[in-house]
Amino acid sequence: MSGPEQLEGMHAAAFTRANSEPDTIFYAQRVPDSLMDMGARTAVTALYQTALPVGGAVLDLMAGALSHYPEEATFQRVVGLGISKGALDSNPVLGERVVQDLNELTTLPFEDDSFDAVTLCDGLAYLTQPLAVLTEVVRILKPGAPLILTFSDQFHAAKAVAIWQALEPADRVRLASVLMSRAGLAELDTGEVVPPEDLTAWRDTVHAVIGRKPRN
Numbered sequence: 001m002s003g004p005e006q007l008e009g010m011h012a013a014a015f016t017r018a019n020s021e022p023d024t025i026f027y028a029q030r031v032p033d034s035l036m037d038m039g040a041r042t043a044v045t046a047l048y049q050t051a052l053p054v055g056g057a058v059l060d061l062m063a064g065a066l067s068h069y070p071e072e073a074t075f076q077r078v079v080g081l082g083i084s085k086g087a088l089d090s091n092p093v094l095g096e097r098v099v100q101d102l103n104e105l106t107t108l109p110f111e112d113d114s115f116d117a118v119t120l121c122d123g124l125a126y127l128t129q130p131l132a133v134l135t136e137v138v139r140i141l142k143p144g145a146p147l148i149l150t151f152s153d154q155f156h157a158a159k160a161v162a163i164w165q166a167l168e169p170a171d172r173v174r175l176a177s178v179l180m181s182r183a184g185l186a187e188l189d190t191g192e193v194v195p196p197e198d199l200t201a202w203r204d205t206v207h208a209v210i211g212r213k214p215r216n
Helices: 021-027 040-053 085-090 130-140 161-168 167-185
Strands: 055-059 077-082 096-099 118-120 146-149 185-191 208-211
Touching: 040 085, 040 118, 040 167, 040 185, 040 208, 055 130, 077 085, 118 130, 130 146, 130 167, 146 167, 161 167, 167 185, 167 208
Parallel strands: 055 077, 055 118, 077 096, 118 146
Antiparallel strands: 146 208, 185 208
């Protein structure tokens, strides 16, 4: 494992974290579930319904017990890569499961140009080497295929990197866009879904950034 990334234009401590306990231990002590509320999860599923390539090969990166994929969607291949074997085993949509801590090993165990889409939900906040991971994502995506990155305003403060905690939500979207662009993704599209005032079960705004691997 190398230390936190040092990226041009960002503070040297940008990707450090307050809690240095191994992630495998930290998350083993917590329920392997999303911090998003039900409304936010539904919003992510709605996005996936329009953006995921039905019938293709998809990878849920930093996956847990929930992938938020549409129940009616069918895929050729669904792979989940996450830190908790228990959470991955309880995720019903996964056909393949890979246990890996991306802060320990950023290299993804997949061939070049092998996925029609990659999803990353509520995970970017915790990556100490985000550019290295996103560069790997670009490698394994097929030309023209998307990375669909989503997050809410909720996160584990002990494990989120310093720059994530210092930024406002809009600036986190900009950070995600900068990292994705530096990794080689193009055609970036950003958006957010704000919860309606009359739905008390939905309080978390969902932010999304979609980028595609260039076709040439």
